[in-house]
Amino acid sequence: MVGNINHMKSVEEDISMEVRERITEILVSVLGRSDVAKDLEKNDNLTKLGINSMSFVKLIVMLELEFGLEFDDEILDIGRFQKFSQLCSYIEEIHK
Numbered sequence: 111m112v113g114n115i116n117h118m119k120s121v122e123e124d125i126s127m128e129v130r131e132r133i134t135e136i137l138v139s140v141l142g143r144s145d146v147a148k149d150l151e152k153n154d155n156l157t158k159l160g161i162n163s164m165s166f167v168k169l170i171v172m173l174e175l176e177f178g179l180e181f182d183d184e185i186l187d188i189g190r191f192q193k194f195s196q197l198c199s200y201i202e203e204i205h206k
Contacts, residue, residue: 133198155194156197173201179204
């Protein structure tokens, strides 16, 4: 039974890592910077990475297309997703 639990955790971690990598690739595209992944290791504040209201809209549209989902209108506020980790958590939750 413990083996099954560890396998489930591994699968969840792989999915989480895949989602984070895909979001990072989209951030690279939106910001036009290849060093985004490196910067995310130090600071996951999206506005400090260069996301502003216009690039936030572009980011959301690209994420919706990439993951085949739609963000709830009530949460489409850059203030709700100030951190990369918040964005990843939201996508992981609705992408299940």
